[in-house]
Amino acid sequence: MGPGAFEYLGLPTRVVHAEGAVQDIVAHVERSGGSRAMLVCGGKTGKSRLVANLKRLLGPKLVATFDGFPEHSGTKAVAEGARLAAESGADLLLVAGGGSASDTAKAIAILLAEGGPLARHHTVFVPPDRYVQQPLPNAKLPIIAIPTTLSAAEVTPGLGIRNEADGKKLLFWDAKLAPRLIILDPAANLEVPAAVMATTGMNAFAHCIEGLYSKVRNPVSEAMALQGIRLLCEALPAMARAPGDVGARSRALVGAHLSGLVIANARVGIHHGVCHCLGALGGLSHGVANSVFLPFAMRYNLEVAAPQLKLAALAMGLEVRALPDREAALAAIEATEALKRAIGVPLRLRDTTLDRALFPAIAEHALVDRALFFNPRPTASAAAVIELLEQAW
Numbered sequence: 001m002g003p004g005a006f007e008y009l010g011l012p013t014r015v016v017h018a019e020g021a022v023q024d025i026v027a028h029v030e031r032s033g034g035s036r037a038m039l040v041c042g043g044k045t046g047k048s049r050l051v052a053n054l055k056r057l058l059g060p061k062l063v064a065t066f067d068g069f070p071e072h073s074g075t076k077a078v079a080e081g082a083r084l085a086a087e088s089g090a091d092l093l094l095v096a097g098g099g100s101a102s103d104t105a106k107a108i109a110i111l112l113a114e115g116g117p118l119a120r121h122h123t124v125f126v127p128p129d130r131y132v133q134q135p136l137p138n139a140k141l142p143i144i145a146i147p148t149t150l151s152a153a154e155v156t157p158g159l160g161i162r163n164e165a166d167g168k169k170l171l172f173w174d175a176k177l178a179p180r181l182i183i184l185d186p187a188a189n190l191e192v193p194a195a196v197m198a199t200t201g202m203n204a205f206a207h208c209i210e211g212l213y214s215k216v217r218n219p220v221s222e223a224m225a226l227q228g229i230r231l232l233c234e235a236l237p238a239m240a241r242a243p244g245d246v247g248a249r250s251r252a253l254v255g256a257h258l259s260g261l262v263i264a265n266a267r268v269g270i271h272h273g274v275c276h277c278l279g280a281l282g283g284l285s286h287g288v289a290n291s292v293f294l295p296f297a298m299r300y301n302l303e304v305a306a307p308q309l310k311l312a313a314l315a316m317g318l319e320v321r322a323l324p325d326r327e328a329a330l331a332a333i334e335a336t337e338a339l340k341r342a343i344g345v346p347l348r349l350r351d352t353t354l355d356r357a358l359f360p361a362i363a364e365h366a367l368v369d370r371a372l373f374f375n376p377r378p379t380a381s382a383a384a385v386i387e388l389l390e391q392a393w
């Protein structure tokens, strides 16, 4: 393709954003083509008022509940969930939760449609530049997602599942996994702790930043990334100051949704490549990994992405219009560090539970993460990733 040419993928997802939208769940299930829903949610969400309300409202239309999986859900849990869905005759998956619940539901849909084992369907990146996506041709069960965090995992048709055999994260991508419906309900979100909203909010913010400098960015993803940055920059500190502020939660949910649309198109770069491994191998939640690592990844890309990072600085409301690109980009990195402090997320890897001895293994795995394919600066060796991890320690 020549200069300025691009491809843009629109997803077939209906989005409802309204306080109290969850109350109409029965109509939403019917309109999405389902009559027998299986609820997929993490253990904590399983005990929430949201899930109790969904169970009461759905009554006999809810044929099964699958909540037996940890954060960074693995291939075994997915197989168990697929078995439960098949046994109960579910014709729709209803997800309540964050990234792990959403990814688990999408993986269950793959397994049911394409057969097992799951590992045979994953995307492979062969450095430096070969990217092999497995064809997943069969129709998937419809999904309705009610996100309780800001990960935006529900927006994309991509997912990551931990392979118990070797601890690696298997990544998948199929446009048919995009939910039929996403319900953004800030009232249903109020019981989610502010700390979870802060770390997952940094993940959403990172989607917008990485989307701006991705090798496959386009004008549509750029517009969504800039509006996502504007909303998240304002809403995340507002939510940290007043966790019960429904308006701030509402704006954060919309910003996060935009961030999901960004990565559905522009994908993600080295920041996410490393964060996937900080999660799968290092045991950090994706939100915590994102919170710590983002400014370090921005600095890594500084010399090749200064004009895009200047756009981020402008969207953050910084007075940088008259500055050269590089100086404006540095201001964006400083403002990201200030945002971290303002919302109280972990600042360095040493502030988390991570074991520093894992750096070489994390670096080796990050090198073959498909996200590196989309990063504007190539990464040739594990040593470069270890150096980045040391900076973030």
Ligand SMILES: [Fe+2]
Pocket: 151, 203, 204, 207, 272, 286
């Ligand atoms: Fe992410």
